[in-house]
Amino acid sequence: RFFVNFPSAKQYFSQFKHMEDPLEMERSLQLRKHARRVMGAINTVVENLYDSEKVSSVLALVGKAHALKHKVEPIYFKKLTGVMLEVIAEEYANDFTPEAHGAWTKMRTLIYTHVTAAYKEVGWAQ
Numbered sequence: 001r002f003f004v005n006f007p008s009a010k011q012y013f014s015q016f017k018h019m020e021d022p023l024e025m026e027r028s029l030q031l032r033k034h035a036r037r038v039m040g041a042i043n044t045v046v047e048n049l050y051d052s053e054k055v056s057s058v059l060a061l062v063g064k065a066h067a068l069k070h071k072v073e074p075i076y077f078k079k080l081t082g083v084m085l086e087v088i089a090e091e092y093a094n095d096f097t098p099e100a101h102g103a104w105t106k107m108r109t110l111i112y113t114h115v116t117a118a119y120k121e122v123g124w125a126q
Contacts, residue, residue, distance in 0.1 A: 063118025
């Protein structure tokens with residue numbers, strides 16, 4: 001859904017930047033591998049919410065890699081986490097209470113704040 005909503009994000013992925021069909025993208029092994037890495041990082045953050053140093057460390061690594069190596073504009077982190085929030089709310093509609101929504105909204109802010117701090121730390125300039 002992220003690439004359907006924000007097709008400009010595909011520019012950062014040489015393996016599937018020319019794919020137009022959402023089903024083709026969904027079947028892409030490279031995309032699935034990247035999605036697992038993203039969800040793995042989020043899982044690490046969730047598992048370590050009470051260890052601020054670990055959270056900062058994980059998200060700083062993500063931010064620095066995306067700033068320096070991949071040259072991804074930081075706004076895409078906000079867009080991606082917004083899409084994730086939409087999908088979670090839809091998939092778990094019966095269990096997605098206002099409290100759960102609030103918790104995921106805080107997680108979204110946490111991710112974006114730490115990642116953009118890493119961009120600033122490395123001197124990201126557009």
